Amino acid sequence: MYLHLGQNTVVTTDSIVAMFDIDACTVSKKTRDFLAAAQKNGEVVNVSYELPRSFVVCREQGRTVVYISQLSTKTLNRRELKL
Numbered sequence: 001m002y003l004h005l006g007q008n009t010v011v012t013t014d015s016i017v018a019m020f021d022i023d024a025c026t027v028s029k030k031t032r033d034f035l036a037a038a039q040k041n042g043e044v045v046n047v048s049y050e051l052p053r054s055f056v057v058c059r060e061q062g063r064t065v066v067y068i069s070q071l072s073t074k075t076l077n078r079r080e081l082k083l
Contacts, residue, residue, distance in 0.1 A: 009047040015058040
Protein backbone atom coordinates (compact mmCIF):
# COMPACT_ATOMS: atom_id res chain seq x y z
CA MET A 1 0.00 0.00 0.00
CA TYR A 2 1.02 3.59 -0.51
CA LEU A 3 0.73 6.91 1.28
CA HIS A 4 0.52 10.27 -0.52
CA LEU A 5 2.50 12.85 1.46
CA GLY A 6 1.75 15.85 -0.74
CA GLN A 7 3.31 17.53 -3.80
CA ASN A 8 3.28 14.31 -5.89
CA THR A 9 5.28 12.36 -3.31
CA VAL A 10 4.17 8.82 -2.50
CA VAL A 11 5.87 6.29 -0.22
CA THR A 12 5.10 2.65 0.50
CA THR A 13 3.49 2.08 3.87
CA ASP A 14 5.99 -0.73 4.54
CA SER A 15 8.84 1.81 4.48
CA ILE A 16 7.27 4.10 7.12
CA VAL A 17 8.96 3.92 10.51
CA ALA A 18 6.98 6.72 12.21
CA MET A 19 4.89 9.86 11.66
CA PHE A 20 5.25 12.88 13.94
CA ASP A 21 3.39 16.13 14.50
CA ILE A 22 6.01 18.83 13.98
CA ASP A 23 4.63 21.23 16.61
CA ALA A 24 4.41 18.60 19.33
CA CYS A 25 7.74 16.92 18.66
CA THR A 26 10.12 19.79 17.97
CA VAL A 27 9.77 20.92 21.57
CA SER A 28 12.18 18.11 22.46
CA LYS A 29 15.90 18.78 22.00
CA LYS A 30 16.46 15.16 20.91
CA THR A 31 13.97 15.57 18.07
CA ARG A 32 15.54 18.85 16.98
CA ASP A 33 18.97 17.18 17.05
CA PHE A 34 17.64 14.24 14.99
CA LEU A 35 16.16 16.56 12.37
CA ALA A 36 19.33 18.67 12.26
CA ALA A 37 21.49 15.56 11.74
CA ALA A 38 19.16 14.28 9.03
CA GLN A 39 19.31 17.67 7.29
CA LYS A 40 23.12 17.69 7.52
CA ASN A 41 23.29 14.17 6.01
CA GLY A 42 20.97 15.08 3.14
CA GLU A 43 18.22 12.78 4.36
CA VAL A 44 15.44 15.40 4.50
CA VAL A 45 12.98 15.80 1.64
CA ASN A 46 10.64 18.78 1.90
CA VAL A 47 7.37 17.99 0.12
CA SER A 48 5.67 21.13 1.39
CA TYR A 49 5.46 24.62 -0.05
CA GLU A 50 3.41 25.70 2.94
CA LEU A 51 3.92 25.65 6.70
CA PRO A 52 5.05 22.12 7.65
CA ARG A 53 2.75 20.22 9.99
CA SER A 54 4.33 16.78 10.17
CA PHE A 55 7.36 14.73 9.33
CA VAL A 56 7.48 11.09 8.27
CA VAL A 57 10.52 8.92 8.89
CA CYS A 58 11.00 6.17 6.30
CA ARG A 59 13.55 3.45 5.71
CA GLU A 60 14.18 3.22 1.96
CA GLN A 61 16.85 1.03 0.35
CA GLY A 62 18.82 0.75 3.57
CA ARG A 63 18.85 4.46 4.42
CA THR A 64 16.69 6.77 6.48
CA VAL A 65 14.68 9.47 4.71
CA VAL A 66 12.71 12.17 6.53
CA TYR A 67 9.81 13.72 4.60
CA ILE A 68 8.50 17.11 5.76
CA SER A 69 4.80 17.47 4.89
CA GLN A 70 2.19 20.20 5.07
CA LEU A 71 -0.41 17.59 6.02
CA SER A 72 -1.25 16.74 9.62
CA THR A 73 -0.56 13.28 10.99
CA LYS A 74 -4.32 12.78 11.34
CA THR A 75 -4.81 13.46 7.62
CA LEU A 76 -1.90 11.22 6.68
CA ASN A 77 -3.35 8.37 8.74
CA ARG A 78 -6.59 8.60 6.74
CA ARG A 79 -4.82 8.84 3.36
CA GLU A 80 -3.54 5.35 2.83
CA LEU A 81 -3.96 4.40 -0.83
CA LYS A 82 -4.80 0.81 -1.63
CA LEU A 83 -3.52 0.22 -5.17
